[in-house]
Amino acid sequence: MVGITSLGLRVLAGVAALDRPVRWVAVSELEDPTPFLEGDELVLTTGMRLTPQDAGPYVSRLVGRGVAGMGFGVGLGHDDVPPEFVAAAAEAGMPLVEVPRQTPFIAVGKAVSELLAAERYEELSSAFAAQERLTRAALRPGGLAAVVDRLAREIHGWAVLLGPDGEPLHAAGEGAAAGTALVRAELGRLRSPGAPASLALSAPGEHVVVRPLGERHRLGGFFAAGAAGPFTPVGQTVVNTAGSLLALSLARGRDQLAAARRVRAAVLELLLAGEHEAAGRAIEALGGGLPAGPVTVLACEPHDAEALYDALPGFTAPWDGLVVALVPAGEAERAAGIAGTRGRVGVSAPVRQDELATGLDQARLALGSAGPVTRFADLAGQGLLSLVDPGLLSGFATSLLAPLREYGSRADLVESLRAYLACNGHWDAAAQRLGVHRHTLRYRMRRVGELLGRDLDDPAVRAELWVALSARPRAPLKR
Missing domain, CATH: 3.40.1390.20 (HprK N-terminal domain-like)
Incomplete structure (x- = not known):
């Protein structure tokens, strides 16, 4: 600075x-x-x-x-x-x-905020790149060892894969031998009834994460990673990605189809984050493809998820307890009919590839309504918007939200406002959705109120802002 x-x-x-x-x-x-x-x-x-x-x-x-x-x-x-x-x-x-x-002091504060935003973006970009490298390693022959080797390099530390009995299967990185001995002494805690989902161990100059791989009733092994300093949130994400990929690789021989679907969940996450090229390469490596052109997003709560995966056209992936499908817009009705016979389904409006996050929000909102098949276009809020001239509505949204888009490099104000309104003003829920601290979100909302000259506690103001946000394309998610 x-x-x-x-x-x-x-x-x-x-x-x-x-x-x-x-x-x-x-x-x-x-x-x-x-x-x-x-x-x-x-x-x-x-x-x-x-x-x-x-x-x-x-x-x-x-x-x-x-x-x-x-x-x-x-x-x-x-x-x-x-x-x-x-x-x-x-x-x-x-x-x-x-x-x-x-x-002025405000100039110093603004400079720090912009530097932090740039730093965060750079960290996330690095994390996505690391996730892609780990995914590629997992898809190679001998993927288990390749992921362990790759992770040790990504975290500048060591990583080890152990079998269900605790015997080392592969280790990489300086300090792996000593780290393996430390981890093996603690595995009993992960096998005991009511065991935690993972362990975090600390020693002088070393921080270690240990995770079981697979379900408790059919444990595939254990995985650990260690580094000299505490893992940052981004570093923890990379470690978690490696753990998930190792679990997938272990399960591949036993249940190839289930493993591929978990990779598809990672691909869907990349798509929602706007990393379309990385997602396309990952799904091509699995021998599949993504629909071209506008798509309709289906959020399904099926009675039989396995049958639904095979029945739906387009790209399907598990997501937060649901089955999410990206189908060509022209096949939306047929796909919705198929999904509706196997459970409840919410159907988005057709969206572009860079609007998938908006489409998923629409589909999940529709899923929360009654009926086996609910279309977002049929919801009351969307019906009301459809009564307004699109040109006038677009002009209203552009004018109202312009101060947020023009405020320096803080493009995250719009998405922060969207999350805050979507969570009904609940700070913790909105902050968790954005992946930021609630104090950071409070600062952003104060800045939004100042830039717009409006009181965000006023229900009428919130309604206007929500209409404006619903009338404009959602920016690619970067978090």
Whole structure:
């Protein structure tokens, strides 16, 4: 961030610690802001209520709270950063930057937000690439060993596959021998009644995840991965992907069809995330294909899922306890009729390939209604929208949501608003759906309200916004 020349920040202390992660910006003029901090923040202050004698205790409190650094704004309370604060920060090894008078604190906060968004996008892109490499490894001959080898490289650590009896089948990476011994000593905990779904083990300089492979009544083995530091959420996703692929490979000889369907679930996840090329390559490797052109999404709650997989045209995959089918729009009625004889089904409107997430939302919404076959177009909300001229509705949506689309690089505001409204304003549910912290979502919703000049607690405002969101294509999911 200090490299952004337009901010004019000047580093006064803690140069060696500038690589500390900053997870948020907190502005405070309190003598002790630490009760309101969580750690890893960049604390900005003008020092209006601080004297040079406060420097040591103030910096010590910030360091004790795990603050990433401090920005001192000059030109208001102090013409220059008091040397006592520079000395205290240098002694504590905490970064201290001078914020010039012409740089508003909001500009620093916005810069950090944009950097965090870019970092998150880069991490997710790397995770998707790693998932694709792991998937390709699983599809090769000797896929079990290939996945273990690939994972060890992806996490810069080690990985090991063990049989149901705990005997090592394949290991890779530096430290795998010692890690295997550690894991084998803990396997009894995963075999006991009421055992957890996985184990997380920690030792000095090592963090390990252990997972059983397969169902408890027909355990295929165990899998473990270890690295020097704790796994990030993205790293955990890569480890989980490897575990799922190993379970698939173990099951391939016993139940090839079931294994292929779990891979299809991963392909569907890639499709919903907008990774169409990676999904296409993965499904081609299985000997299948994806429908071309507009598709209709079916969300099925069948009595007999196995029979339904074979009966439906297009691409089918398990998803969150359902069977999801992507069928050519021209075959939607026939497919819905087939699915309706085997259970309940929700049918989306025809959608483009980049609107699959919207189609799945429509199909699941329709599935929640009564009747064996429910079409999204027949729902009351969609019927109401159909009464409005499409051009006028599109213009209304474009005008209403324009401030969100034009707000710097924060394109995630629209999708955050959609999740918040879809979850009826429940912070935890919406944050989990987006894969962010609820405080992050609260900040975004405050920013949405400010940009739109509307009160999101007003039911009428929420209704207008939901209509606007329903009238425009949904952006590819990136999370």
